[in-house]
Amino acid sequence: MSFIIWTIQLILVPVLSPLVIGVIRKSKARFQNRRGASILQPYNDVWKLMHKDEIISADASWIFRYAPYIMFAVTLVVGASIPLVASFLKNEYTSDILAIVYMLAIGTFFLALAGIDTGSSFGGFGSSREMTISALAEGGFIFSLLTLALISGSTNLFSISAFIAAPNLLSALPIMLAFLGFFIVLLAETSRFPFDNPATHLELTMIHEAMILEYSGKRLALMEWASANKLLIFISLAINLFFPWGIAQNLSLGAVTFGIVVFAVKVSLFCLVIATIESTIAKLRFFRLPDLLIVSFILNVVAIGLII
Amino acid sequence: MLVLIASPTGFIELILFFAVGAIGALCLRKDDKLANVRSSFFAIVGSLWGTIFSVGALFALNTILFSIGTPVFPLLSVSIAIDKLSAFFILVISLVSLFCSIYGFGYVRHFYGKYSIGALGFFYNIFILGMLVVVSASNALFFLIAWESMSVASYFLVVYDRRDPNNISAGSLYLVMTYIGTACIVLAFLMLYKFTGSFDFTIIKTMMGTIPDWIKNVVFVLAVVGFGTKAGIIPFHGWLPSAHPAAPSHVSALMSGVMIKTGIYMMIRLFLDILSPIPEWWGLSLLIIGSISSLLGVLYALTEHDIKRLLAYHSIENIGIILLGLGAALTFTSLGIHSLALLGLVAALFHTLNHATFKSLLFLSSGSVINQMHTRNMEEYGGLIKYMPQTALFFLVGSMAISALPPFNGFFSEWLTFQTLFQGIASLDFYAKWIFVGAAAVLAFTGGLALACFVKVFSATFLARPRSSEVAHAKEAPFSMRFGMGALAVLSLLLGIYSGHISAVLGYVGRDVSIFHDVPALFLSSEAGRLVVGNFSSVSAPVLFALLLVVLVVTWGVVRFFVYKKQEIHTGITWDCGTDLTPRMEITATGFSRSIISIFKSVLKPSMQHAVEYHDAVSRYLPKTRTVTLGVSDMYRLYLYEPINGFVVRLSRYVKRLQNGIINAYMLYMFVVLLVVLFLAVR
Numbered sequence: 001m002s003f004i005i006w007t008i009q010l011i012l013v014p015v016l017s018p019l020v021i022g023v024i025r026k027s028k029a030r031f032q033n034r035r036g037a038s039i040l041q042p043y044n045d046v047w048k049l050m051h052k053d054e055i056i057s058a059d060a061s062w063i064f065r066y067a068p069y070i071m072f073a074v075t076l077v078v079g080a081s082i083p084l085v086a087s088f089l090k091n092e093y094t095s096d097i098l099a100i101v102y103m104l105a106i107g108t109f110f111l112a113l114a115g116i117d118t119g120s121s122f123g124g125f126g127s128s129r130e131m132t133i134s135a136l137a138e139g140g141f142i143f144s145l146l147t148l149a150l151i152s153g154s155t156n157l158f159s160i161s162a163f164i165a166a167p168n169l170l171s172a173l174p175i176m177l178a179f180l181g182f183f184i185v186l187l188a189e190t191s192r193f194p195f196d197n198p199a200t201h202l203e204l205t206m207i208h209e210a211m212i213l214e215y216s217g218k219r220l221a222l223m224e225w226a227s228a229n230k231l232l233i234f235i236s237l238a239i240n241l242f243f244p245w246g247i248a249q250n251l252s253l254g255a256v257t258f259g260i261v262v263f264a265v266k267v268s269l270f271c272l273v274i275a276t277i278e279s280t281i282a283k284l285r286f287f288r289l290p291d292l293l294i295v296s297f298i299l300n301v302v303a304i305g306l307i308i
Numbered sequence: 309m310l311v312l313i314a315s316p317t318g319f320i321e322l323i324l325f326f327a328v329g330a331i332g333a334l335c336l337r338k339d340d341k342l343a344n345v346r347s348s349f350f351a352i353v354g355s356l357w358g359t360i361f362s363v364g365a366l367f368a369l370n371t372i373l374f375s376i377g378t379p380v381f382p383l384l385s386v387s388i389a390i391d392k393l394s395a396f397f398i399l400v401i402s403l404v405s406l407f408c409s410i411y412g413f414g415y416v417r418h419f420y421g422k423y424s425i426g427a428l429g430f431f432y433n434i435f436i437l438g439m440l441v442v443v444s445a446s447n448a449l450f451f452l453i454a455w456e457s458m459s460v461a462s463y464f465l466v467v468y469d470r471r472d473p474n475n476i477s478a479g480s481l482y483l484v485m486t487y488i489g490t491a492c493i494v495l496a497f498l499m500l501y502k503f504t505g506s507f508d509f510t511i512i513k514t515m516m517g518t519i520p521d522w523i524k525n526v527v528f529v530l531a532v533v534g535f536g537t538k539a540g541i542i543p544f545h546g547w548l549p550s551a552h553p554a555a556p557s558h559v560s561a562l563m564s565g566v567m568i569k570t571g572i573y574m575m576i577r578l579f580l581d582i583l584s585p586i587p588e589w590w591g592l593s594l595l596i597i598g599s600i601s602s603l604l605g606v607l608y609a610l611t612e613h614d615i616k617r618l619l620a621y622h623s624i625e626n627i628g629i630i631l632l633g634l635g636a637a638l639t640f641t642s643l644g645i646h647s648l649a650l651l652g653l654v655a656a657l658f659h660t661l662n663h664a665t666f667k668s669l670l671f672l673s674s675g676s677v678i679n680q681m682h683t684r685n686m687e688e689y690g691g692l693i694k695y696m697p698q699t700a701l702f703f704l705v706g707s708m709a710i711s712a713l714p715p716f717n718g719f720f721s722e723w724l725t726f727q728t729l730f731q732g733i734a735s736l737d738f739y740a741k742w743i744f745v746g747a748a749a750v751l752a753f754t755g756g757l758a759l760a761c762f763v764k765v766f767s768a769t770f771l772a773r774p775r776s777s778e779v780a781h782a783k784e785a786p787f788s789m790r791f792g793m794g795a796l797a798v799l800s801l802l803l804g805i806y807s808g809h810i811s812a813v814l815g816y817v818g819r820d821v822s823i824f825h826d827v828p829a830l831f832l833s834s835e836a837g838r839l840v841v842g843n844f845s846s847v848s849a850p851v852l853f854a855l856l857l858v859v860l861v862v863t864w865g866v867v868r869f870f871v872y873k874k875q876e877i878h879t880g881i882t883w884d885c886g887t888d889l890t891p892r893m894e895i896t897a898t899g900f901s902r903s904i905i906s907i908f909k910s911v912l913k914p915s916m917q918h919a920v921e922y923h924d925a926v927s928r929y930l931p932k933t934r935t936v937t938l939g940v941s942d943m944y945r946l947y948l949y950e951p952i953n954g955f956v957v958r959l960s961r962y963v964k965r966l967q968n969g970i971i972n973a974y975m976l977y978m979f980v981v982l983l984v985v986l987f988l989a990v991r
Binding site for chain 1: 691693694700708711712713714719722723726727730733734741745748749752753755756757759760762763764766767770771772773838840843844845846847848851852855856859860863864867871872875876877878879880881882883889891893894895899900901902903904906907
């Protein structure tokens with residue numbers, strides 16, 4: 001039984017993640033009065049890239065060659081360790097808040113190394129910016145999850161999800177504050193506006209795209225796919241930890257079906273929110289970003305102050 | 309068997325190995341090769357025996373207590389007490405010195421004919437010997453002798469490469485600061501002696517009830533300054549980033565990996581064992597010191613481009629993290645929450661062990677890079693992964709471990725430290741709670757910044773294109789060096805995977821400290837390799853490792869063999885925007901961290917100086933050369949060390965006036981002194 005659950009959890013995130021990107025792109029296109037590509041286009045992109053030949057820089061080492069696999073594997077493992085549609089599938093081995101944070105950091109570490117590995121100036125400054133942002137986002141990330149852990153008395157993500165699902169007015173305010181903090185971290189860690197522009201290759205603005213600039217073929221497909229996974233992971237964390245209403249609490253057909261439907265609706269809504277943000281605000285100047293990340297951290301400290 | 313290993317004879321044998329190694333190296337100093345073989349052999353065998361002995365002592369039923377010879381002096385007795393805590397530290401010291409000695413055997417070859425290998429072997433063995441005795445002495449005076457021999461031996465190792473004037477000044481700074489620290493320690497022991505009448509740790513401990521509180525507080529402050537100087541806490545860290553890089557790399561590894569931990573050992577010994585019961589502010593102030601040290605340590609590390617100085621700053625950071633665990637343990641102890649205190653102590657001990665392994669690994673692998681490149685400046689490295697693939701791999705393991713990335717060991721001890729702090733946030737009263745919140749915040753940011761710093765070190769050293777011509781001549785390190793590094797890398801992984809079992813053993817070590825003897829329920833438990841903290845958290849290192857590995861291999865296999873096999877991989881050049889690729893296009897170590905430094909400029913006070921030379925000095929339109937000098941001002945030297953130094957110098961000038969060379973004046977002094985003494989005696 002637990003083996004089946006692990007497998008389902010492992011597969012769910014990579015299967016759904018390109019769709020999330022597709023939905024966001026489609027909604028952004030609608031905002032710009034374009035029809036936009038089909039929401040299934042990211043699947044086609046991955047499929048296309050998988051069939052392309054590759055060019056690897058002569059300066060690159062094995063770090064560059066294997067970083068996509070490591071990135072992808074890490075997102076799969078993290079995706080398997082977080083609550084997606086059900087909170088009763090508790091695993092006490094890997095779904096710890098700190099384990100999640102630091103496992104995602106493995107991906108960031110190798111992504112940044114791969115960016116520098118080819119010796120291109122773009123990759124270098126991309127990595128430098130990425131590490132700056134992720135270093136400053138770490139405090140907000142851990143503290144937003146810590147707020148929930150302190151409310152629910154456990155650092156296990158499934159327990160948190162189950163606990164928060166029971167409505168409790170007393171902790172509504174800290175949860176909301178922590179969510180705002182988490183949302184800023186989400187935008188930072190998944191390279192969205194106002195931190196990064198996922199749609200450009202302009203050297204002044206790019207962070208994530210700069211690091212994967214030298215990739216092509218299968219490895220590029222994996223990198224793109226892994227960052228889609230990361231986005232879905234963060235969205236799932238946001239909806240299942242801060243708004244876990246409707247998540248399946250037990251193994252009955254009705255509950256699980258309802259859980260899946262609710263999950264789909266909430267993820268779509270979240271995609272719309274992200275698309276709205278990306279269409280309505282401008283990217284911030286790089287040295288304004290620390291302010292935003294510190295705001296995220298302070299919001300969480302206030303949230304913790306309210307509950308302890 | 310166990311009784312045979314964990315016996316006084318075992319310890320004496322351990323001491324003898326290093327003593328024979330030291331003296332042997334000195335006797336054979338005429339022949340570099342023989343001296344190296346001799347000292348390395350005894351150091352390796354001694355450390356191996358130390359490992360076996362300490363494991364035996366860890367599982368022995370009783371504390372190993374004995375004294376050697378009859379006391380000649382009334383207060384000094386050569387008495388040794390090896391309880392579980394000492395045994396644990398002996399294990400850490402022996403384990404690290406084992407691999408450092410194996411590495412050193414190959415490493416010191418490049419000193420042949422340049423410096424005396426015999427002297428190096430002598431001081432190296434004495435240094436390890438000193439550390440071993442420091443953690444097992446149970447008499448304050450005997451302890452001080454061992455402490456001094458450790459310090460002096462390490463001083464001579466720091467100034468070993470004596471042709472570089474920087475090393476001499478680093479050594480002098482180290483010696484001066486060590487003595488300031490030692491003076492504080494001596495003062496602390498003298499105060500304890502005044503109230504207990506003994507220098508013996510066990511007697512001091514039994515007499516603890518008779519000591520007034522303010523004396524205990526003064527002893528605490530003196531001990532924090534004294535042992536903190538050795539441990540390298542900010543602001544007493546001044547010597548550390550200059551002295552650790554100056555020493556030969558395997559000695560830097562030992563200094564950073566284990567010598568600074570002797571300060572931590574004495575803090576645990578004094579605050580948790582000898583001086584208990586303790587007031588709450590001790591633990592809280594250690595938490596604050598630890599927070600400051602870890603955050604500033606990692607920030608200063610980011611500003612460095614000297615690879616060994618950078619690693620030395622990371623030692624300050626990690627000492628800070630250890631102090632977070634220890635400070636939390638002290639706070640919980642003073643509040644009587646012993647089960648949580650034990651959790652904090654286990655976190656501190658585990659991080660001590662982990663930091664010893666990955667930091668010595670990092671120093672050893674940076675040593676083999678420096679050996680090939682002949683410079684410590686990272687800006688002149690680049691692309692070394694192609695020339696030294698194995699060293700690069702070992703350095704990568706060390707970087708991942710120190711950045712707390714699972715499944716390596718650093719993650720699990722930081723995890724435990726986090727858990728301790730979370731427990732404090734959840735259970736303490738108002739102001740203590742906020743200090744814990746601050747400490748947890750610092751630990752979170754420290755983790756992120758350390759990750760950024762190690763991306764910088766690894767990429768500047770090993771990745772991209774070479775930035776100097778030296779790189780092309782670099783060769784992989786000889787076997788003994790690779791063996792030393794490889795073993796430590798494997799150890800880092802194993803300590804991570806078996807973190808559940810190891811923390812169980814550490815819980816057992818912690819329980820041996822007398823205040824934890826009767827802790828009813830352990831907050832920390834380990835079930836099937838899982839780390840479990842109460843009902844609060846659990847994480848399983850083996851599952852984490854297996855899952856990551858399996859998913860990685862399956863992903864690789866599927867993508868490689870099942871998805872479109874006809875794909876071709878070409879090798880091209882990095883996109884060059886139509887110009888010629890030069891190393892100047894790569895990001896440098898300084899450039900990489902510049903954005904973080906700018907963000908933290910209020911703390912780091914970076915400086916930037918422009919110097920422009922013009923073709924025509926009058927019109928100043930066409931610059932010939934432009935120079936930008938970036939730096940970070942050393943605030944501690946500027947605002948703490950220099951003023952103190954100036955004060956001492958001024959004071960000395962006044963005192964100098966007494967010594968005016970006139971005999972009549974000297975006779976007057978004697979007369980006055982005589983009068984005063986007579987007056988005091990008669991009164």
